[in-house]
Amino acid sequence: GRYTFDLAFDDVIKVAVIAHPSLLKVPEDFEKYKSTAKAPLLVNSCTTDRKFPLEAQGQADAILGGGLFAPGYKREHFEGCTHSFAVRGDMSDPKVKAGKEGAFKATVQFFIDHLQSITTNDEL
Template identity: 40%
Template sequence: MQFFAFLSLLTAVRAAVVPAVGSSGHFHSPVPLDAVPQGKNITINGVLTYVSLPKGRFDPTVAVLLLTGELAPSSSSSQGSGADQWAAAGFATYAPDYLNGDALPTGGNVTTWAVNHGEAQTTPPLLAVISALKSHGVKQIATTGYCFGGLYTTRLVQNNTITVGTMAHPSSLNVPTDFELVKAQSHVPVEINNAELDTGFTPPLAVETDGVLGDGQYAPGYLRRQFDGVGHGFAVSLALSDPVQVAAKQGAFDTSLAFFKKHLK
């Protein structure tokens, strides 16, 4: 499967590279959660995956694929809370460990870590889980990616592998090249939640993305929402004592949820 067949057709010379922001670049650090994980870790097509299912009836032909950032393994109980939130909204949710059991440790060097976590290493486990879901009757995959996961959401959008994609404070992208590729060959709706204080996907880069996909230029559907007063990582971690952070995290989830519901058939 030539997952990146068309990438060589576009040049990245004039593109700005969105950095993979390390732990020191996050506006706030993840905090331990007291909630008991509602899902469980299972192996899907050889890939450890945190799976959380709704308590009530749900459509088994629709799945949310949650792609975590570089700081947290998808299969950890702390990251399970994100998948559990999507399950509580009525979606069977799958968070594959596409980092191959080697998330960036807190305080780790993201540049060194990235050497062994390029697309050649992380794409195969991701595609393995997607293939398994489709072979078991999943017909629509709504993908939400955070930080590093925003890159892979974008790749899945570019290649029309999923039904709808959202992302928050994405990293490791080329702007505007990656979104020009989306515009050129995709039919997948895209939504982005960005942060005013992000040191990676900065507001100017967000506006540049609007210049490619906004104002009706991207027919499948495009939405971007900026959250002020917060920085990189705001959609996955927060200081519970800060109402701005609490509202931003919930707002990003609500925005993505509404976008999924609008574009899932």
């Protein structure tokens, strides 16, 4: 999360995706994202995450969601998953497997949707 946000703050990336973010200050970093970043943001979140708990997820939604962030914001939520599910999840657990696969699919689709509009506008 931290490195992706820093790259977006510096306008280095055109689209941002984070999964079970860590090292972010909530709400400060999300407020800065709204005022500074231009990259659409996807957050893949989960039920149990001490580094990005449900309260922080709600704060992120309140700051960026509902059309408040013009480039685009989406948060996917995967029930029954814990922090690191998208990279180190227990694939023998059906909920974690579904979360990991769901986060992958959401990420690919988000990049397709947002990079396609950028390349159409010759911004790459």
